[in-house]
Amino acid sequence: MKGLNRRKVLKLAAATAAVGTMPVRAYAQAEPLRVGILTPLTGAGGNDGPRMLKAMQAVFEEVNKAGGVLGRRIETVVEDDQTNPEAAVRAARKLIEVNKVPVILGTWASAVTAAVAPVCWESKTFLMTVSGADTITLLPHQGFLIRTQPNSKLQATSHGEFVASLGSKRVAVIGIQAPFALPTKEHLDTLLKAKGGAVVSHVIYEKDKTTYRSEIDQAMRSNPDFLYLNGYAPDTVVLLRDLYRANINLGKFCQSYAVPQATLDTMPPEVSEGVMTGQPSADVESTAYRSACARLGVKEIDGYEAQATDWASLTVLTIAKAKEASGVALKENVRKISQGSGEKVYNAIDGLKAIAAGKEINYEGASGPCDFTDIGDISGCRFRYMKVAKGKLEFLKLV
Amino acid sequence: MEVLQLILNGLMAGTVLAVPAIGLTAIFAVLRFTNFALASHMTIGAFAGFIANTTFGLPIVPALAAAFVVAGIIGWMSDEFVLRPLRASGFVTTAIGSIALTIALENFVRFGFGNQMRGYDLPLRRDWVISGLRVSPQQFENLLIAIVVVAMLFAFLSMTRTGKAMRAVADNPMLASIKGINSDMVARLVSFIAMGLAGLGGMLSGLDTTIDPLVGFRTILSVFAAAVVGGLGSIPGAVVGALVIGVGEELSLLVLTPAYRTAVGFIAILLVLTFRPRGILGQRAY
Numbered sequence: 054m055k056g057l058n059r060r061k062v063l064k065l066a067a068a069t070a071a072v073g074t075m076p077v078r079a080y081a082q083a084e085p086l087r088v089g090i091l092t093p094l095t096g097a098g099g100n101d102g103p104r105m106l107k108a109m110q111a112v113f114e115e116v117n118k119a120g121g122v123l124g125r126r127i128e129t130v131v132e133d134d135q136t137n138p139e140a141a142v143r144a145a146r147k148l149i150e151v152n153k154v155p156v157i158l159g160t161w162a163s164a165v166t167a168a169v170a171p172v173c174w175e176s177k178t179f180l181m182t183v184s185g186a187d188t189i190t191l192l193p194h195q196g197f198l199i200r201t202q203p204n205s206k207l208q209a210t211s212h213g214e215f216v217a218s219l220g221s222k223r224v225a226v227i228g229i230q231a232p233f234a235l236p237t238k239e240h241l242d243t244l245l246k247a248k249g250g251a252v253v254s255h256v257i258y259e260k261d262k263t264t265y266r267s268e269i270d271q272a273m274r275s276n277p278d279f280l281y282l283n284g285y286a287p288d289t290v291v292l293l294r295d296l297y298r299a300n301i302n303l304g305k306f307c308q309s310y311a312v313p314q315a316t317l318d319t320m321p322p323e324v325s326e327g328v329m330t331g332q333p334s335a336d337v338e339s340t341a342y343r344s345a346c347a348r349l350g351v352k353e354i355d356g357y358e359a360q361a362t363d364w365a366s367l368t369v370l371t372i373a374k375a376k377e378a379s380g381v382a383l384k385e386n387v388r389k390i391s392q393g394s395g396e397k398v399y400n401a402i403d404g405l406k407a408i409a410a411g412k413e414i415n416y417e418g419a420s421g422p423c424d425f426t427d428i429g430d431i432s433g434c435r436f437r438y439m440k441v442a443k444g445k446l447e448f449l450k451l452v
Numbered sequence: 453m454e455v456l457q458l459i460l461n462g463l464m465a466g467t468v469l470a471v472p473a474i475g476l477t478a479i480f481a482v483l484r485f486t487n488f489a490l491a492s493h494m495t496i497g498a499f500a501g502f503i504a505n506t507t508f509g510l511p512i513v514p515a516l517a518a519a520f521v522v523a524g525i526i527g528w529m530s531d532e533f534v535l536r537p538l539r540a541s542g543f544v545t546t547a548i549g550s551i552a553l554t555i556a557l558e559n560f561v562r563f564g565f566g567n568q569m570r571g572y573d574l575p576l577r578r579d580w581v582i583s584g585l586r587v588s589p590q591q592f593e594n595l596l597i598a599i600v601v602v603a604m605l606f607a608f609l610s611m612t613r614t615g616k617a618m619r620a621v622a623d624n625p626m627l628a629s630i631k632g633i634n635s636d637m638v639a640r641l642v643s644f645i646a647m648g649l650a651g652l653g654g655m656l657s658g659l660d661t662t663i664d665p666l667v668g669f670r671t672i673l674s675v676f677a678a679a680v681v682g683g684l685g686s687i688p689g690a691v692v693g694a695l696v697i698g699v700g701e702e703l704s705l706l707v708l709t710p711a712y713r714t715a716v717g718f719i720a721i722l723l724v725l726t727f728r729p730r731g732i733l734g735q736r737a738y
Contacts, residue, residue, distance in 0.1 A: 259714055263660055298578055298590075319571035
């Protein structure tokens with residue numbers, strides 16, 4: 054360091070700066086296009102998140118094999134939201150500020166999405182989610198959010214019609230403390246009242262408890278003839294076990310994500326016998342659904358895998374349409390490829406070809422038509438109802 | 453009748469909570485730091501018992517013994533190799549280190565077993581109804597097991613030479629050392645027993661529900677509340693604290709909606725720390 058003087062330092066600095074610019078230009082041609090994935094790999098959503106992640110990666114892999122988008126490979130940056138709003142916000146900040154992703158795909162729990170959404174819209178990053186609470190799309194997200202999951206109103210209305218069709222009039226709602234808890238109960242009540250029934254009690258409980266005996270006692274005081282359990286898997290298991298122990302043999306309905314087969318396997322079959330579940334259904338008769346199954350090498354995929362498939366396809370197609378990978382471009386162009394009178398396409402590869410040929414397209418997804426309202430809700434969806442018999446889910450009906 | 457049922461539910465929940473709470477308070481009494489790694493050891497115990505029960509077909513009591521031994525050994529090792537080197541840097545560093553340790557261990561379990569929930573191979577029995585009060589046979593058994601374990605621990609502390617040495621170190625480490633008690637050995641023993649109890653508590657709470665890698669994390673706040681309310685460092689205090697938290701959370705349902713149940717434990721902490729900073733039974737270990 055002895056020979057260093059002001060001139061040498063300046064020359065060195067100038068040379069370093071010049072060298073620094075060269076590889077950047079050379080690299081820019083092949084710089085991958087980063088996409089942020091923020092699914093729950095742990096916590097209450099840990100059962101769905103990893104499968105959603107796989108479904109998205111399969112689409113991106115297929116697109117990369119076909120040459121990528123805008124001449125760039127797609128690279129996913131995966132973070133675990135832990136089904137925890139605080140952890141999710143930290144992860145989202147990292148994806149946005151460090152990885153500079155234009156889009157985040159995958160938040161699952163409504164409380165997580167409500168926490169992550171402001172971080173996204175403030176930084177003009179696009180967000181796609183499966184969270185169902187009505188409040189999510191009512192946030193001032195300036196268009197930087199869409200969801201493929203029906204909102205609480207669509208869900209509760211369909212569930213209410215299903216419950217009413219069973220002849221139940223006095224429904225007790227026992228649900229976890231979550232943004233969807235109150236709206237679901239209110240929509241359910243409205244629907245049931247129109248059919249001559251009502252929600253006769255509503256108990257909101259805290260997550261992470263080892264017993265809900267007292268909550269059940271509270272709900273039973275109103276003498277219900279049906280139980281609507283509105284929680285996640287860990288707490289629904291506790292509820293079902295406590296209901297069995299207490300010898301309460303009323304009809305029970307749960308969200309399908311609360312009692313997937315893996316959860317049913319943890320319980321003696323008599324505990325879950327007769328439990329009915331409902332879920333927004335993947336469009337099982339569609340070409341997009343069959344192509345998603347083939348891509349994942351399975352016979353059938355569930356609603357979450359289907360929605361994740363659609364996010365990946367929508368992302369790729371919107372970027373191709375906009376010829377730009379930014380949150381603003383996604384916001385302004387997503388509806389140009391997801392709806393309208395363009396040629397119907399059922400997967401990202403066909404869509405990319407059509408866009409390259411200068412055609413207008415309308416992506417029809419594995420989860421449904423993927424048509425979005427101004428606030429980012431889907432305009433309609435099918436529901437699949439199942440019933441547990443001897444510890445296994447059996448198909449009841451598609452509505 | 454409703455109040456009686458709530459008190460009964462609270463006692464059942466509180467007794468199970470008492471087992472890991474004793475572990476937390478015992479470590480504090482001897483090693484003078486709050487070992488949050490207790491959460492992951494509850495998980496480890498629950499999974500060790502699960503393997504003993506479902507893979508090796510052991511009945512519940514031997515499976516509980518497996519939960520105790522495996523969690524105890526891992527507790528001793530994690531203290532020896534991870535937390536002990538941190539103790540020289542003080543209470544706060546060690547407590548923070550224990551949080552990092554618990555997250556690491558929890559993820560080891562997740563790596564090995566995945567995220568999905570699992571259940572013990574155990575028939576689920578309907579509640580007994582006695583004079584209008586419902587009692588779950590499983591919870592009643594858990595209550596008995598917890599009482600037996602606590603009684604054995606008290607007998608160990610008061611009647612054996614090693615137990616007395618542990619109490620001596622907890623009361624006055626300097627004096628104990630002058631008397632020739634090997635405080636390192638006592639520290640190892642406390643880590644083994646305390647984390648063994650955590651493992652046992654993890655399995656007891658899993659017996660009633662299901663287990664997954666977060667089984668300990670879900671309970672640790674209530675365990676911590678129980679230990680603080682009873683008097684951090686006091687073993688009988690942990691039992692009293694656990695019962696107060698258990699019954700308090702249930703009785704709160706008379707005036708609050710269940711959504712605020714956990715707040716009761718922390719309001720109890722605030723009240724106790726304000727009016728009786730050393731907890732209900734103070735800080736004497738025994």
